[in-house]
Amino acid sequence: GDSVTQMEGPVTLSEEAFLTINCTYTATGYPSLFWYVQYPGEGLQLLLKATKADDKGSNKGFEATYRKETTSFHLEKGSVQVSDSAVYFCALRMDSNYQLIWGAGTKLIIKP
Amino acid sequence: DAGITQSPRHKVTETGTPVTLRCHQTENHRYMYWYRQDPGHGLRLIHYSYGVKDTDKGEVSDGYSVSRSKTEDFLLTLESATSSQTSVYFCAISESQDRGDGNEQFFGPGTRLTVL
Numbered sequence: 001g002d003s004v005t006q007m008e009g010p011v012t013l014s015e016e017a018f019l020t021i022n023c024t025y026t027a028t029g030y031p032s033l034f035w036y037v038q039y040p041g042e043g044l045q046l047l048l049k050a051t052k053a054d055d056k057g058s059n060k061g062f063e064a065t066y067r068k069e070t071t072s073f074h075l076e077k078g079s080v081q082v083s084d085s086a087v088y089f090c091a092l093r094m095d096s097n098y099q100l101i102w103g104a105g106t107k108l109i110i111k112p
Numbered sequence: 113d114a115g116i117t118q119s120p121r122h123k124v125t126e127t128g129t130p131v132t133l134r135c136h137q138t139e140n141h142r143y144m145y146w147y148r149q150d151p152g153h154g155l156r157l158i159h160y161s162y163g164v165k166d167t168d169k170g171e172v173s174d175g176y177s178v179s180r181s182k183t184e185d186f187l188l189t190l191e192s193a194t195s196s197q198t199s200v201y202f203c204a205i206s207e208s209q210d211r212g213d214g215n216e217q218f219f220g221p222g223t224r225l226t227v228l
Contacts, residue, residue, distance in 0.1 A: 004154075032215070043116075043202055043219035044155075089154060093215070099170065100217065102154035 002027045006090050006103035013080055014111055021075040021106050023064075023090035031092035033057075033066055033073040034100070038087045047075075047088070085110045115139055116220040118203050124226045131190040133223050135203030137183075144186040145204040145217065146170075146178060148197075155202065161186055193227045200224050 007022040025031065032051045036044040048057030053068035062077045073090060090103040115138030125131050135144065143162055147155040157170030159178040167178050175197060177189045190197055203220040 041221075043221050044204075045219070046216050049216070091154075099157055099160075100155075102156075104152055104154045 002031070002092060002094060002101050004090050004092055004101055004103035006088075006106050009087075009105075009107040010109050011106060012109045012111065015082055016079045017110075019075070019077040019080045019084075019108070021088055021090075021108070023073045023075065023103060025071050025073065025090075025092050025101075027071075027092060027094060029094055030068070031094050033064070034091045034093070035062070035064055035073070035075050036089040036091060038089065038105070040086070044089065080108075080110050082110045082112050084108060116203060116205060116218060118201075118220040118223050120223060121221065122224045124228065125193055126228050127194055128192050131193050131225065131227075133188045133201055133203075133225070135186045135188070135220055137186075137205050139205060139207075139218070140183060141205040141207045141218075142183075143206045143208070144180065145206075146176075146186065146188045147202045147204065148172065148199040149202060149222075150199050158188065158201075190225075193225075195227050198225060198227045 003026045005024050034049045035047040037047045038044045048059045050057040050066040053066050056065045064073050064075045087105045087107045089105045091100045093100050117136045119134045145160040146158040149155050156172045158176050161167045161180045179187045201223045204217040206217045208215050
């Protein structure tokens with residue numbers, strides 16, 4: 001079945017470092033792809049999304065490109081801040097199925 | 113921020129007791145969802161609703177029931193709570209389920225449920 005695999009955390013970086021959080025997926029068709037962020041004690045918020053191959057989603061300095069050839073949607077940011085500390089979830093959704101399929105989440109810790 | 117509230121925010125209960133969690137939205141969105149979040153599992157869909165009185169099961173529906181008598185309210189009931197249902201429960205809403213804009217899911221703040 002469809003699935004999402006994220007790199008295990010926690011990922012610990014220093015402020016201003018470059019961030020990559022890997023996400024790969026398995027799907028029988030062409031899903032829409034999403035990154036959500038969960039700050040401590042809060043619900044999830046959509047960070048960015050892409051609905052077709054080669055689309056780049058971007059928001060708040062974060063970017064992710066839909067790569068069909070590698071079935072990946074890696075999250076990147078050029079210079080992280082302490083306020084980016086959170087748990088990041090990758091998810092996919094097929095047109096044929098309303099459900100979001102979630103990765104396990106990657107905890108990001110940014111140290112000053 | 114999308115207008116979604118959940119109540120209660122925290123609850124401790126004992127095994128075998130019934131529990132009802134409430135999700136309330138002010139966005140008039142058609143679709144509503146209940147998820148549970150557990151370490152190492154991400155989010156898993158329990159039930160969802162595609163309109164008033166229209167609901168369907170998700171991935172982990174056993175032991176849970178839902179009801180939606182009004183657009184704005186979606187209730188999740190644990191008929192007889194078990195320790196395996198200790199989790200954080202999130203409600204979400206979306207305007208549509210199409211590929212285009214509007215299919216984003218907005219999440220409530222969550223309910224932390226502990227079953228002793």
